[in-house]
Amino acid sequence: MVRTIADPRTRSxxxxxxxxxxPHRAMLRATGLGDDDLRRPLVGVASSWNEVTPCNLHLDVDARDVKQGVRAGKGTPIQFTTIAVSDAIAMGHEGMKASLVSREIIADSxxxxxxAEAFDALVAIAGCDKSLPGMMLAIARLNVPAVFLYGGTIMPGHFDGRDVTIGDVYEAVGAHAEGRMTDEELYRLECVACPGAGSCGGLFTANTMASCVEALGMSLPGSAAIPAVDPGRPQVCRETGEAVMRxxxxxxxxxxxxxxxxxxxxITTLVAMGGSTNGVLHLLAIAREAGVPLALADFDRISRKTPHIADMRPGGRYTMADLQKVGGVPVVLKELLDGGFLHGEALTVTGRTMAENLKGVRRPEQQDVVRPVGRPITPTGTLAVLSGSLAPEGAVIKTAGVRRLVFRGPARVFEREEDAFDAVVHRRVTPGQVVVIRNEGPKGGPGMREMLAVTGALFGQGLGEDVALITDGRFSGATHGISIGHVAPEAANGGPIAVVRDGDMITIDVPNRRLDLEVPAEEVQSRLRAWRAPEPRYRTGALAKYAALVGSSAQGAVCL
Incomplete structure (x- = not known):
């Protein structure tokens, strides 16, 4: 697309x-700007840099390189930062309630x-789970010329001759509790799992969203899989700065x-790669900001017809760094495009279409990270949207690597994540049970916590295929197994999950997209009539504000 506009400095x-x-110029001059700088478009370079998490540790360097590209394009870059919560550090305690809330705060900030600063354009740089969608919400909402840049994946760690990620450490906690791993082995794994800067190494939420943003066309082709420590990063950063100026x-x-x-x-890319269920939540929210109608049914419809072709952890074998070695996300996109699964005419931030960007990309032979569409891992995609008497508005499961797609068992009900985790590590959850964790939804939590500590402990104890888990909360991208989240309506809003009792039989039927409570409808209604909403867990502060404003997970858990 070749166009010109009369005045790229309309805002500044x-x-x-x-x-x-x-007075305004005086303040800008105090930051080091001169006459030439003030005559050029002002470009905000936003990053979620901090020292809290390896995902964001290096983003100040990325921002510096982006600024070089903006200057080369005759713009004046001005850098600023926003917050970023480390999901891995917040996991398993009260801190995880802040994670999804931070997505909204990042977007708002x-x-x-x-x-406030009247920037003409924006480059948004992010590294951790909620900073990616937070930046994309802001981009869609503001609608000023913008490019997204991902901070890149961490490299895998190495433990006893195999590649490991943070997901292995969570599962090791369960193995340690079971007596299958010693203190010394757990300590050695802890010390090598995360070797440096970058986002969690499997196709967890950050790498999932980076892949989705590249498929949306909002980041440069090939940028999603470049590791944080890759020597090619400075170049893609500079090119991102140049791209926003074009x-x-x-x-x-x-x-x-x-x-x-x-x-x-x-969505096609998400389900072809085995991406995180959080991708559903975030794409719904971004679409809403962009004014694009999108619903849970769209994810299920696309997943049913899209082959699963990328063998990515946690459901598969490979890390994001492995994907980069065979050509990155463009290899996945090209395979899908040639198979007729993508809209090649979609515009991207290069000014060219998706199909034009992918000319010349080929899937390398002699590798099995990315399969051909004619020989997929599975013939359908890796997300399923379930509904039924337990989830009238829907629920989501990731099927990558899950062997048991039909499950029936008695409910084991917990009112919060910590109680469920305690029961798992002390072996009070047994094979055949359906663990139900409720009051962890967007409003009830508040914040819709991820349950990686629980699912990791189950897998570490060897129960990953023998125990199902259902929640109105979320799951980490590192979660795998029979884990169903985003149950809507949530318990705090009087959904059926609020009145499940220990021993109630629950049926999960993924092929038929059903999630049912085997209790007569009149009994469920009787229980709901007697049910009373729990008192809010927070009455002041950010979490109280969020609980008062947030909507259903079925619409992306956005604040209205």
């Missing part, structure tokens, strides 16, 4: 021109900075790229 002129803006010059805005076809491309 509000603070850089005219005698009445002398970037929006406010771009509005978009600004051409007047191309995010909502021209974030179309219905782009979201269908992203």
């Amino acid at each position: 002129r509000q603070v850089t021109e005219g005698p009445e803006r002398a 970037v929006e406010l900075m771009v509005v 978009l600004l010059a051409g007047g191309v805005r995010p909502r021209e790229i974030l179309t219905r076809k782009a979201f269908e491309n992203a």
Whole structure:
């Protein structure tokens, strides 16, 4: 797409021109800007850099390189940061309630900075689970020329001759509790699992969302799988800065790229790669900001017809660094495009279409990270949307690597994650049970916590295929097994999950997309009439605000 606009400085002129803006310019000059800088478009370079987590540890360096690209494109870059919660460190305790809340705060904070400082364009750099969708929410909401840049995956660790990720450490906790791993072995694994900067190494939530954003067309081709420590990162950072200047010059805005076809491309990529169920939540939210109708049914429809072709952890064998070795996300996209599963005409931030970007990309032979569409891992995709008497508005399961797709068992009910985890590690959960963790939804938690500590402990104890887990909360991208999340309506809103009792039989039937409570409908209604909503867990602060504003997970858990 080749276009030009009359004035790429429409926004920044509000603070850089005219005698009445002398105070504004004085402040900008104090930051080191001069006359030439103030005559150029002002470009916000937002990152979630911090020292809290390896996912974001290096983003200040990425931002520096992006700024070089902006300057090369005749723009004036101005860097700022936002928050980023480490999901891995917040996992398994109260801190995880802050994770999904942070997505909204990131989006709001970037929006406010771009509005307040009158930036003409935006580069958004993120590394951890909620900072990626948070940045994309802001991009869609603001609709100023923008490019997203992912901070990149961590490299795998090495333990006893095999590659490991943070997911292995969570599962090791269960193995240790079971007596199958010693203190010394757990300590050695802990010390080598995360060797440096970058986001968790499997196709967990950050790598999932990076792949989806590339499929949306909002990041440069090939950028999603480049590791954080790869020597090629400075170049892609500079190219990202140059790309946003071309978009600004051409007047191309995010909502021209974030179309219905782009979201269908992203969903196709998600289910072809075995990505995180969090991708459902985040794509729904981003689509809402972009004004694109999208529903849970779209994910199930696309998954039913899309082959699973990327053998990625946690359900498969390979890490994101392995994917990069065979050509990265473009190899997946090209295979899907040639198979007729993608909309090749969708526009991207290069100014070219998806199909044009993928010309010349070929799937390497003699590797099995990415399969041909004619010889997939499974003929259908890796997400299923279930509904039934236990989830009238829907629930989500990731099927990658799951061998048991039909399960029936008695409920073992817990009112919060900590109680379930305690029961698992002390071996009070037995094969055949269906663990139900409720009051962990967007409103009830609040914050819709991830249950990786519980699922990791189950797998570590060898129960991953023998115990099912159902929750109105979420699961980490590192979760695998019979784990069903996003049950809606959630317990706090009086969904049927609120009145499940120990011993009630529950049937999970993934092929038929059913999740049913085997209790007569009149009995369920009687229980619901007697049910009373629990008292809010927080009455002040960010979590209380979130609980008051957040909507259903079936619509992306957005704040209205």
